[in-house]
Each structure stands twice: as structure tokens, then as C-alpha cells.
Amino acid sequence: MPEFSPSEPLQTVGRSPLRKEGLAKVVGQAKYVDDLSLPGMWYGATVRSSVARGRIRSIEFGPDIPWHEFTIVTAADIPGENVIVHLAKDHPCLAATHVNHPDEPILLLAHPDRAILPAAVAAVRVQYEELPAVFTIDESEAPDAPAIWQDPAAPAKNTFKQYLMQCGDEASLDEIFASADFIVEGEYRTGAQEQLYIENNGIIAEFDREAGVKVQGAMQCPYYVVHALQLVFNLPAEKCRVIQTETGGAFGGKEDFPSVIASHAALLAMKAGRPVKICYDRAEDLAGTTKRHPSRSRHRTAVSRDGRLLGGTIEVALDGGAYLTLTSTVLSRATIHAPGPYHWPALRVVGKAMATNLPPHGAFRGFGAPQSIFGTERHMNKIARTIGLTPEELRRRNLLRVGDRTATGQLITDTVDMQQLLTRALQETNYHAKREEFARTNPGSTIKRGIGFATFFHGSGFTGSGERRLDSLVEIEITPEGQPCILVSSTEFGQGTNTILCQVAAEALQLPYAFVQIAQPDTARVPNSGPTVASRTAMIVGKLVERAAYSLRDTLLHSGLLPGDYTEQDFRTAALAYVAQHGPLKSSVRYQSPGDIFWDDQNYRGEAYPAYAWAVYVAEVAVDTTTYSATCTHFYALQEVGRVLHPVLAKGQIEGGVAQGIGYALYEKCVWQRGHMANNQMTNYIMPTSADLPPIEVAFEEVPSIHGPFGAKGIGELPMDGPAPAILNAIEEATGIECDEIPLLPEDLFARMAMPQENAR
């Protein structure tokens, strides 16, 4: 088979052709869900709980609303199970008897006039018998906490999930602590973060007694939605058709949530007997949909005088919100990333996810890794400071090298050299000179400057045996015009799925990029290539597209219709001739797990991910000690992500992720009032504007990986991991003050700086 060899020059991969759907986007013709309208369509709205936890006592419909004009749906109207299924069935589609968080959906309304809906929603009065609630990890795990989430299989009260990951034996860990030169302890916290895609969640649903349910809208994972609809409507998969429309950003925020809004819209459509659109406005989207899990990491580390990590314990706790949703997989990634890219002779990591009476937290770019990496990278600086080494030297003595094993026992075979990455990053940012300069100039200045960095890795693809379970399928078919068209459920929401998959197919087929098409994700047409998450699209789905393209080409070559050396026109002619002789031509390939991948889900041992992306991120900050504002003034991101498929898109991914990471560190704070997001407006939930961001410099090291197409690995989530710890490390350099909690807004920095210095250490 004409497999790729690294020495061959590539035609399409590694170049930056125009984004497939780019033209439609720049002329305003791209159709997002709210741009679509169906004949006879009504609009839907959601009545939500106003208390954090309670029993529903009564529901009254207030005066002055022509209720007979409305379609009203309650839990009693659900034909199947009242559940939104993700990993468990604890999450009701509509609250029937109890509510477990503020803004929980209770009742749905539809009406032909969109404008009348807000008044109608406000006129539905729900009475509750309130029950005690908990709002933080600490409250949830307190011995006297009310039991707010119960499951016979739960490891402890209010605990969704617990993992234990160990390397080295338990007894040796005790000995190590007993004899270590230093023991360093620290606690680190991260807040909830909103994905803040600029297009809110939205779905249009139709229902037909014969054909079943059809929904279209903004989403990442059409087949997740199919699965959810099957249960709610008690229908087979083929009667639940799901179509992704152009999606205005997602970042994980449209991974699990669309199952909720799609089920709601479809229930209204069924009862109203007409299409129904639900598009949230910003306030509802912010208050009612998922956010990044808040976290707390506790480290205790035994270190030798010369700066070697001897052993440690790490506890990573996540706040999962009121229902499980995807929390256990987020926790899994958080747990596995907690050790960082370091060699640990002995380590025990405990990951646990607690239930609280907040709206369920969900997927957000990085998926648990940014939380635990924040703790680990701040802790590395703390260790360095405690034992009197520079942050650089401490890391140099402990970074993983080829031939080492990670904390799950995975042998590092990537030929990446973290020492060299670190050298390059520090050189290119002039780190040493700047550090000296700032140490000299800071004492006389109210503006304190600092430079800091983080070293980290991020696993590409599903964790452990996840990819085997997904069993993804990819197809390439020949269109009536004789062109190859990629059929996948992998979705485009800005990251470049359409473009890179077409590049991969074009490269493998040796055809021009423009000749290759990709179908709109519609479950009536495309196979399940798995969800568009976990930095898996380029590496895992891309590899399947590459294989499908080779197999398509082989079919045509072996048929004798395609000459060995062919043009686009030859291909078209051969493909059409093949179809005329043999009928439709489609090549299908299924995921094959690389033979040497072994994962033990019980004990968290083995190959956690097929490949890792490696990175060193360097931040410069200026802290104004009169206004207490910390600003990132320069950012540098160096990463090894295998072959870069499309340099412009890849840089755009890194820059966008870094911007979100800067927001995570310094701007974006969810203000919770008894579990309700009180600042649910763009006016007071602040994300960085173009005027707030520093220059972001992006550099790649390219070591082609055997796992992805033409050597590519995952890239999308990586840039979310590094900015927050790099920035807080820089703030520590600038001010001498350790800040171990994000987001760090001026009021937080003020509070921190106002603490007596001995506590401030």
C-alpha cells in the first residue's frame, strides 16, 4: 500500500489551503441554527427552577397569559424515559418531583410568537419545599453535609466517582516520606469557567409519527444526541435523525448539552404537531448550561536536597454539579494529567468528583487537565522555592525522557526531548536575561514585572480503552460528479475539521484539496466516527480518513480503471466508470487499536493515551501594585504536536486556546449565589477583548507520530493547559507572592497582597 514515508514531499498536508466553509462565513451566508426557519415553526422556552434543591409542591399558571395558545410540556408528556443519558441515568430531562439545582428545566412552552414567551415563562409559578443544599467541594464532602446525590455504587456520600492511580508501592511511599530531605505541601484551586461560544445553544426539532424525531442545530456530537433521543422517545436509532448545522463555537460546551435542548425541542414539536425552535439567549445559556468543573488539588511531595522528586500524593477533587453528565471521564483525564511530565519513583493520585447543587458541570476544552496541571505546575514552583532551586532547574531534574515510564506505567517512546524544548523556549523568550532584568528593576517600581513558565503534556484521543469502545467508522464515497466525499460525524465548529480531513484525503488520494468534499454531518447519511472531542479528530479520525482514502484509491487502481499516474480528470473518469460498472463506490474503515496499547481501567495502569502533545509555555506579566491588576504582557507557546497539518489553522488553535487560558487565569469568574450564576451576562462575565491580550507567539516542533495521519497528533485542547500556571508562576516571580487560586482578579490580588507576609508565603 502506498503508505506515507516521512521523506516524501507532501502536496497538501503542511500547507494552508483556504478553510472549506470559509467563503460562506466571510460573506454572511453560512447558516447557523437561528438563521433557519421552517414552515409553521413555533418557538420554545423553558421554565426553570428558582431554588437550588427542593420538592416541587405546585405549579400554577398566572393570569393575563392566553394559555390556550401555548403548547405546554411537562415530564408527564415524555413517551420514553425521563432521562438525559450520558454515563448514567441520574439526569432528568424535565424535573418531575424534585429539583437539584437552580435553573433546572421543569416545564416547556411553545408559541408561534417568540416575543410573548419571556412573559409566559415568568407567569408560571412553581412552589417548592426547599431542602438543604451544598455549593462547593468542601461543603459536599463535610461529614454533616446533606446527602444530595445517592447511588448504591457511589464510593462515599455525594461522591460521583473516585479513582486511585498508583506507581511504586504504598509502603515505600511511607518510607520515602519518612526519610526525605524536604516535604512540600500545597493546595491549589480553580474556578468554573464558561465556554462562551458566541453562538448560544439552539435546536430546531420536528416530529413525525412515522419517521420519528428529526433535530438540527449547534452541536459537537450528533450521535450523542441520537442516543439521548432514543431513550426520551423510546425510538430506535434510525428514527432519531440528527443534523449538525454550522456551529458558532463550542469548546466542549456543545458536547453533552445539546442532548438536553434537543430533547426539549423535540418534546414540544411532538406535542405541538409542528416544528419547534429553541434558541437560548445569552442569560439563559450562561445560567442554564454547563461550565468547566471547579477543582481543588492537594499535593504532598517528598523531595531530595538535590531536587529530585522522590514520591508524592496528589488529591484532585472536582465539583461535578448536580448530575453526573460526563464528570467521571473529566475526572479521569484530570487524574492522569496530575503527575505532569515528570518522573515519579512513587506516587499516589486520588481523583474524586463531588456532587453539589450547581447546574451540572461539563466538557470544556482540556477536560480536567487544565485543572490538575494548574495545581501541579504551581506546586513545582513551590517545591523549587522551598528547596532553593530555580523553577527551571527543578524541572530539568525531573522531566520525563524517552525510556522513562509515566505514572500509569506507560513507556515514553515518543522521540520528544523536553529538555531541549525547555531550552528552546527559554532562549526564544530571552528568559534568563529578563529574569535578571526584572529582579533589578522591580524594587524601585510600583509595576512589578515577572516571567514564568509551565511544562506539560496532553494526551490525544480518548483515555485508555476509550477509542476501542468508540469503534469509530469513517467512509469516503464517490459523488454523482465523480468526486470523493468524506462521510464522518466529526463536526466543524471553528477548529478546522472540514479543512484538515479534506487535506488528509487529498494527500492520500494525490488529488487537489478543492476536489475533495466533506458531507454535512447528518446521521441519516454519515457513519458514527465518534464524538468531536478529546483532541481526537486530527489524530484518530484523520488516520481513518487516510486509510479510507488509500483503500478507495486501491480499489480504483486494482479495477484497472485508474492509471498509476493520474490527474484529477482521470480520477473522475475512473470513479464514474467504476460506479457505472459496479454500482455505488464507498470505502469504509473502522478503528483498529494499535496492537501494543494496553489499559487497565480498574487500576489505572497502562497506555493512558496513544500519543501525547508536549509543550512549554512562557508568560510575562506586569502587576500594578497600586491598582492590583495583573496583566499578561507577552505570551510564548512552544509545542510538539507531531506533523502540523495546516499551519494557519494550527496557530489559530493555539492562539485561541491561549486566549481562553489567559481569561481562565485573570478575567473569567462565575459568581455563584446559592448555585445560580449571578453574573450571567456578557457585561459582567468578562472574557478578554482584542485590547486585553498580549502578543501571542506560537512555535512548533514537528516530530511525526506514527499514530496520526501523515504524522499528526492532537492539538485542540493542549493550549488550554499551560497559560494559567505560567501566568501565576510569573506573578510569583514579579511580586514574591504565591497565588494558588484562579481566576485572579484585582480584588483577589488585593486580598492576597493585603495578607500578612508570613501567611502570604
Place this chain on the structure above:
Amino acid sequence: MSTITLTVNGEPHRLEVPPMKRLLDVLREDLQLTGTKEGCGEGECGSCSVLLNGDLVNSCLVPVLQTEGATITTIEGVADLAGPGERLHPIQQCFLEHGGAQCGICTPGMILATHHLLEKYPQPDLSQIQEGLAGNLCRCTGYTRIFAAVQAAARMEGSK
């Protein structure tokens, strides 16, 4: 209901609409110009930006009654600003080539804001671009590719 006459992308319209209806909704619903997007409905995100008599406004904050007699340009009319029959305005071309559009939801507003910026500063420096686009939020790009697109567009127009 009020009668409003206005010109959108060079075409005159006479509409019967509630006077307090948002210009954004009039464009999207009454005129089916859905290229103008709603991100927040409160004047923060700029995805609803249009040109109103040459000024950049958030159409979610403008009651339609204020547009009586006005001339409005939306994303659908931007190519025409480059000349009759043009398929793409240089700004659109540069957003496309430089990766200035990812998910694309902020792009229409961003392109109109860029047009407005380049009218004011034909050769803007970086800080003028940063300030000029600060009312338009983009969650995908981190703005860097957008700055590159704006600079390229300025060069392209400057060399005409």
C-alpha cells in the same frame, strides 16, 4: 406599528414594524438578512454590528424607529462596497486567507468593524486595531489572525 423607510445594502425598503423592534430583528426577520448575528443582545459582543449612516452600531441596541431614512450596510452588502459586482471585499478576502474566521459567528461583525476602522485609519498600527476591534468579541481566534487579516487588508487597499 410604524412605517419606516430605510436603505439596506443599497436597496430601499418600506416596512410596517413595531417602532421599538430591534434593528437586529428587523434585518434578520423582516429582511431575511441573517448574516448579522446575535451573541448577547446587550451591546457587549459586537456580533450584531452593522454600519448605520457610516457609523458602526450594535444593531441589538437600536430600535428600528431610529433608522428612519437611514442607510445601512450589513455583511451581505460589504462586497458591494468594494465596487459593483465584486464577489469579495479585500477585507473578506484577507479574513479568509489569514485565518481570521474560525467558527465564523463573530466574523460578519468583525468585518464591518474592520471596514469602519480602515475608513478612520487606512494604515492602522497594532494598538489602533486592538482598540478599534475591542467592541467585537471573538472566542475562537485569540484575535491574532484577525489582526493579521486587518493589516493585510490595509496593505491591499493601500496599494490600490
